Amino acid sequence: MSQKAAANFETLGFSRAVEVDRACDAFELAWKAGMDPRIEDFLTGIDAMASEAALRELIALDVYYRRLDYGRRFPEFTGDGLTDDGAAPRHPVATATR
Amino acid sequence: MDSAGSVTGWLHRLQDGDPAAMDRVWERYFLRLAGLARHRLPAAHRRLGREEDIALEAMASFWRGIEQGQFPDLAGRTNLWRLLVVITVRKAGRLVRDDARGAGARTQAWDLERLLDREPSPEFAAQAAEEWQHLLNLLGGDALVAVAKLRMEGHGTREIAARLECSPRTVERKLLLIQARWAAEVEP
Numbered sequence: 001m002s003q004k005a006a007a008n009f010e011t012l013g014f015s016r017a018v019e020v021d022r023a024c025d026a027f028e029l030a031w032k033a034g035m036d037p038r039i040e041d042f043l044t045g046i047d048a049m050a051s052e053a054a055l056r057e058l059i060a061l062d063v064y065y066r067r068l069d070y071g072r073r074f075p076e077f078t079g080d081g082l083t084d085d086g087a088a089p090r091h092p093v094a095t096a097t098r
Numbered sequence: 099m100d101s102a103g104s105v106t107g108w109l110h111r112l113q114d115g116d117p118a119a120m121d122r123v124w125e126r127y128f129l130r131l132a133g134l135a136r137h138r139l140p141a142a143h144r145r146l147g148r149e150e151d152i153a154l155e156a157m158a159s160f161w162r163g164i165e166q167g168q169f170p171d172l173a174g175r176t177n178l179w180r181l182l183v184v185i186t187v188r189k190a191g192r193l194v195r196d197d198a199r200g201a202g203a204r205t206q207a208w209d210l211e212r213l214l215d216r217e218p219s220p221e222f223a224a225q226a227a228e229e230w231q232h233l234l235n236l237l238g239g240d241a242l243v244a245v246a247k248l249r250m251e252g253h254g255t256r257e258i259a260a261r262l263e264c265s266p267r268t269v270e271r272k273l274l275l276i277q278a279r280w281a282a283e284v285e286p
Contacts, residue, residue: 009271014278021271025241028268057271064265 005049009057016050024057031065120161123182128153131186138190138250152193156186183233187250236279245272 006012009020023042030037039058046054070077112119135152160182237243241262248258255273259266 010274014275017275017278021275024268024271028264032263057267060267061265064267 006053009053020054135190143194152189155189
């Protein structure tokens with residue numbers, strides 16, 4: 001029977017979750033060191049069954065640190081109209097009614 | 099000793115609001131929780147009966163949570179014990195902070211008469227302290243231990259992230275790993 005790849009970190013088995021967590025830690029460390037890391041570089045070596053979950057986690061981290069970076073570079077920008085995760089702009093009316 | 103099936107049975111009765119099932123929770127866990135609370139209180143904050151107060155409050159919070167349907171996932175002894183440990187250690191942490199603010203400890207009035215007719219033993223206290231240390235040792239890495247300790251002291255995800263200078267999602271990820279690691283090992 002073939003196994004199905006986990007789409008989320010929450011559904012990974014423990015050993016794969018540890019593997020993804022290490023990749024995420026390394027990615028975060030690179031961001032904190034001011035290196036503007038590429039997600040692709042941190043997916044290398046990740047088990048295929050965990051790659052989707054890893055990508056999801058790395059994108060979430062990437063968005064988080066990019067928002068911090070934008071906040072530093074454009075302190076006057078409030079972020080209105082962006083969703084909490086910064087993944088996609090929303091119309092202000094739609095945001096206000098959430 | 100209960101079989102897993104009978105434990106599952108009284109967990110279901112607990113979630114249905116059966117007070118007799120709460121008695122079973124009491125019998126199995128109170129002494130361990132009091133010992134755990136004693137271990138978690140710094141020496142300067144230990145006074146006679148305080149660990150029992152914390153365990154009582156933890157039990158009361160647990161019961162209120164059950165009544166309000168806050169704990170839908172009590173599918174096994176592991177989850178229940180973990181939940182009780184978390185509640186107890188958080189309450190110990192809050193008590194220490196209350197002390198620092200001069201507020202003092204407040205014992206919940208819930209069913210004290212029913213709960214106070216048991217005595218904790220030093221053996222169980224020592225066992226609970228060892229269990230807590232064992233839980234931390236299971237985690238291995240410093241980052242997981244740091245997150246576990248801060249979480250058990252009652253800090254929220256964002257507060258932990260700020261303290262450890264990482265993203266909130268990183269804290270959530272560590273918490274999931276901690277949960278998975280403990281779930282495989284912890285037995286009441």
